[in-house]
Amino acid sequence: MDFVDKRVLVVGGSRGIGAAIVALFADSGARVSFTYSGSREAAQNLAAKTGATAVQTDAADRDAMMATVREAGPLDIMIFNAGVLVAGDPLTLDPDAVDHLIDVNVRAPYHASVEAARAMKEGGRIIVIGSVNGDRMPFPGLAAYALSKSALQGMARGLARDFGPRGITINIVQPGPTDTDMNPADGELAEQMHSVMAIKRHGTAQDVAHLTAYLAGPHASGITGAMHTIDGGFGA
Ligand code: NDP
Numbered sequence: 001m002d003f004v005d006k007r008v009l010v011v012g013g014s015r016g017i018g019a020a021i022v023a024l025f026a027d028s029g030a031r032v033s034f035t036y037s038g039s040r041e042a043a044q045n046l047a048a049k050t051g052a053t054a055v056q057t058d059a060a061d062r063d064a065m066m067a068t069v070r071e072a073g074p075l076d077i078m079i080f081n082a083g084v085l086v087a088g089d090p091l092t093l094d095p096d097a098v099d100h101l102i103d104v105n106v107r108a109p110y111h112a113s114v115e116a117a118r119a120m121k122e123g124g125r126i127i128v129i130g131s132v133n134g135d136r137m138p139f140p141g142l143a144a145y146a147l148s149k150s151a152l153q154g155m156a157r158g159l160a161r162d163f164g165p166r167g168i169t170i171n172i173v174q175p176g177p178t179d180t181d182m183n184p185a186d187g188e189l190a191e192q193m194h195s196v197m198a199i200k201r202h203g204t205a206q207d208v209a210h211l212t213a214y215l216a217g218p219h220a221s222g223i224t225g226a227m228h229t230i231d232g233g234f235g236a
Contacts, residue, residue, distance in 0.1 A: 001024070001028040001213050001217065002028060002029060003025055003028040003029055003030035003076075003077070003213075003216070003217075004028075004029035004030070005029065005030070005031060006025075006029075006030045006031065006076040006077055006216075007030070007031050007072070007073065007074065007075050007076050007077070008025045008030040008031065008032045008033070008075065008076065008077045008078075008079070008216075009032075009033050009034065009035075009068075009069060009072040009073070009075050009077075009078050009079070009116070010022050010025070010032065010033075010034040010035070010079045010081055011034075011035050011057075011059055011065070011069075011078070011079070011080045011081060011082050011108070011109075011112055012034075012035060012036070012037075012059060012080070012081040012082025012083065013034025013035060013036065013043075013046070013052070013054075013081060014034070014036035014039040014042045014043040014046060014054070015036075015039055015042050015180065015181055016178075016180030016181055016182060016205055017081055017129060017175065017178060017180060017205045017208050017209065018034065018079075018081035018082070018129075019042070019046050019205070020204075020205035020206050020208065020209040021079055021081060021208075021209045021212055021213075022034045022046060022050055022052050023046070023049070023050050023209070024206070024209040024210065024212075024213055025077070025213065025216075026050035026051055026052050027050070028213070030076075030077070032050065032051075032052035032053070033052060033053040033054075033055055033072045034046075034047075034052055034053070034054060034055070035054075035055050035056070035057040035059065035065070035068055035082070036054060036055075036056060036057075037056065037057070037058045037059065037060075037082075040056065043056070055068055055072070059082040059103075059104050059108040059112070060100060060103040060104050060107075060108060062107065062108070062111050065108055065111065065112060066111055066112070066115045069112050069115040069116050070115060070118075070119070073116065073119045073120070074119035074120060074121065075116050075119070075120060075124065076120070076121075076123070076124060076125070077124070077125045077126075077127070077216045078112065078113070078116035078120075078124075078125070078126050078127070079126075079127045079128075079129070079212060079216075080108070080109040080112050080113065080126075080127070080128045080129065081129045082104055082105075082108065083104065083105050083129065083131075083148075083182075084100065084101050084104050084105065085101075085142075085145050085182055085183075086098060086100075086101045086144055086145065087141045087142055087145070088141050089140075089141060090141075090143055090144070093144070098144045101144050101145065101148055102144070102147075102148060105145070105148035105149070105151075105152075106148050106151045106152070106155075109128045109152060109155065110155055113126050113128065113155070113159055113170060114159070117159070117162075117163050117166075117168055117170075120163075120166070120168050122166060122167035122168070123167055123168075123221065124163075124166075124167070124168040124169075125168070125169055125170075125171075125215065125216045125220075126159070126163075126168065126169065126170040126171070127170075127171050127172075127173060127212050127215050127216060128152055128155075128156065128170070128171075128172050128173070129172075129173050129175065129208070129212075130149045130152040130153065130172040130173065130174045130227065131145070131146075131149040131174055131175060131176075132174045132175065132176045132229055132231040132234045132235045133145060133146045133149050134146065134149035134150045134152060134153050134172070134174055134227070135150075135174065135227070135229070135235050136234065136235040138196050139192070149174070152172050153172060153227055155170075156170050156171060156172045156224075156225055156226070156227070157225045159225075160224040160225025160226075161225070164224060164225075167221075169215075169220070169221065169223060169224035170224060170225065171215050171220075171223060171224060171225075171226055171227075171228060172226070172227045172228065173208060173211055173212055173215065173228050173230065174227050174228060174229040174230070174231065175203060175208045175229075175230050175231060176193075176197065176203060176229070176230065176231025176232050176233075176234035176235070177190070177193045177194075177197070177202045177203065177231075177232070177234065178202055178203045178204065178205055178207075178208055179202040179203070179204060179205070180205055183202070185201070185202035190202065193234070196234060197231070197232045197233050197234045198232060198233025198234075198236050199232035199233055200232070201232065202232075203230060203231070203232055207230060208230055211228060211230050215228065
């Protein structure tokens with residue numbers, strides 16, 4: 001993979017899948033910056049290890065996030081990875097927590113994508129990390145998360161039409177259970193998740209990063225407005 005001198009921004013890159021994406025692009029010669037909100041130490045360690053630049057920006061703060069996207073640009077590649085999970089009975093869930101989830105998982109990727117595209121040249125790539133839960137939700141308690149990941153599908157289809165004439169693509173990567181802090185492979189729900197998978201194990205953040213890199217690479221210029229699922233058959 002060769003991304004020498006490409007300007008890459010990973011929104012939400014301090015841990016998990018985002019950190020794997022930062023490491024892969026940095027290893028491939030890109031000039032990477034990434035944002036984080038709370039995990040300062042993880043962000044600093046990752047920056048020191050990869051040479052990437054860490055910027056503290058809360059994705060839920062629209063104006064701050066858009067300013068960070070502008071300052072990191074003009075970008076060749078923008079990957080929006082930040083996401084939060086709120087689980088529980090919708091009748092008792094804190095509505096503020098649900099609204100925060102929508103801020104981070106829906107409003108932020110929309111505004112970041114539009115802001116990144118504003119200054120992108122032909123060949124620009126926008127990739128947003130969704131979830132197989134945008135397609136399938138076999139468990140109770142995750143309706144807000146599922147709605148946020150389904151929303152990304154409509155966003156990608158629409159923005160593909162808006163930016164296609166400028167040679168800019170936008171795609172959604174939809175992981176299934178992936179071993180991170182959000183969803184540890186040895187967590188208490190792991191067995192339940194594996195029971196609906198064709199390949200009964202968590203995937204790795206590195207595998208998701210490689211799919212992202214393919215979509216950002218030279219052979220993917222004709223792929224846009226599409227969902228790319230990497231889920232061990234969770235949704236099969
Ligand atoms: P983690 O919880 O391990 O990491 C989440 C990352 O998002 C962290 O770097 C975190 O940074 C960042 N982030 C969260 N909120 C904000 C915010 N307000 N502003 C900026 N950054 C933020 O999650 P994963 O790596 O597992 O998930 C990454 C993406 O993949 C998410 O969109 C998630 O929905 C999706 N996904 C994950 C799956 C899984 O099984 N793990 C399955 C399907 C999809 P910080 O700690 O600094 O706030």
